[in-house]
Amino acid sequence: MKLIIRAALVAMAFGLLATSLTGCGERRPYKESAATEESARLRRLLREQPALPDGFSAKAHAAWRPPFPKMDLSCRAAFQTAMGRPPARSLEAHAAASYQGDVLGELAAVGVAVYGSAQAGWHLGELGRAMDRCPRLVGQPGKATRLRMSPLVLPELDGEVLGRQLRGRLNGYPYALDVVFVRDGDRLLSVVHTGLGSVDARQTEELAKAFVELAR
Secondary structure, eight states, X not given: OHHHHHHHHHHHHHHHHHHHHHHTTOOOOHXXXXXXXXXXXXXXXXXXXXXXXXXXXSOOBXXXXXXXXXXXXXXXXXXXXXXXXXXXXXXXXXXXXXXXBSSTTOEXXXXXXXXXXXXXXXXXXXXXXXXXXOOXXXXXXXXXXXXXXXXOOOTTOOSXXXXXXXXXXXXXXXXXXXXXXXXXXXXXXXXXXXEESOOOHHHHHHXXXXXXXXXX
């Protein structure tokens, strides 16, 4: 009987300890932080009012997913935001969508994250450091996937801008990807422009400008 009572007390103690650890310094769950009126407004804007450059459908689809599932931690940290999964620290709202281009294999995607406590700039710096540690993407052996990353300069884009371009082969086929992160006040935007063979950096810039204006 004493053993049973002692076991019950130990279980209760561990339960209280786990509860106290969970409540202390706990971040809000990602779904909870995103379920706000601002998130709903942003989703509505991306769905109903995307004034995109010529060559892209205004019909919104699900958030972009990269075609290269194998990435190291630095590359994954950078591309999670581009996938519509922005960093959770001080996140107050977010939305993401993708849009088909007229050219075969072309796609544009956007993610909008709203941060409190002036954290948008901090997250942009972290994304830059992550991308600096991700100079290339390499697929599994035999998959003929190798993409090299280099800076992407977008001179006409306002705000704090971080741009990268990836060029190489995806499963043996020529593939191009531009990824841009823009801080606009308390907003952090990610823009992806992909295509088979090549993509036009000027069009990437026009897409980024359109999304920044839309999200204000």
